[in-house]
Amino acid sequence: MKEESIRKNIEFRRVYKRGKSFSNKLLVLYIYKNNNNDDITRVGISVSKKVGKSVTRSRVKRLIKESYRLNKVDLRKGFDLVFIARTACKDKAYKDVEKSLINLLRKAGLYKNEKYLNKNH
Numbered sequence: 001m002k003e004e005s006i007r008k009n010i011e012f013r014r015v016y017k018r019g020k021s022f023s024n025k026l027l028v029l030y031i032y033k034n035n036n037n038d039d040i041t042r043v044g045i046s047v048s049k050k051v052g053k054s055v056t057r058s059r060v061k062r063l064i065k066e067s068y069r070l071n072k073v074d075l076r077k078g079f080d081l082v083f084i085a086r087t088a089c090k091d092k093a094y095k096d097v098e099k100s101l102i103n104l105l106r107k108a109g110l111y112k113n114e115k116y117l118n119k120n121h
Helices: 009-018 054-074 094-107 114-120
Strands: 020-023 027-033 042-047 079-085
Touching: 009 027, 009 042, 009 079, 020 094, 027 094, 042 054, 054 079, 054 094
Parallel strands: 042 079
Antiparallel strands: 020 027, 027 079
């Protein structure tokens, strides 16, 4: 099954307006409780033209998508997530992006075993 994603402008705006935000040097995360379905977490990724040309923006999107894909197993479901890449993200390695993404997911309290993770943090 293909993962649900946020694609329409109105869906992005709903998450921006009603959701809560968390940020660090590389990424910003907006999170909003999904009222439609508690089993599905929808993800949207936004990379501004300030980050770079299309090749750079696509690379950053791929890094964020892959980081999320590999870490989504431990996450709670039923949320709309929007990741926004900052300009500092453009020349970073995969590990840096993944570390940043995990940091934001922990801040948002999306991990199922949050108590266990906070001890290591």
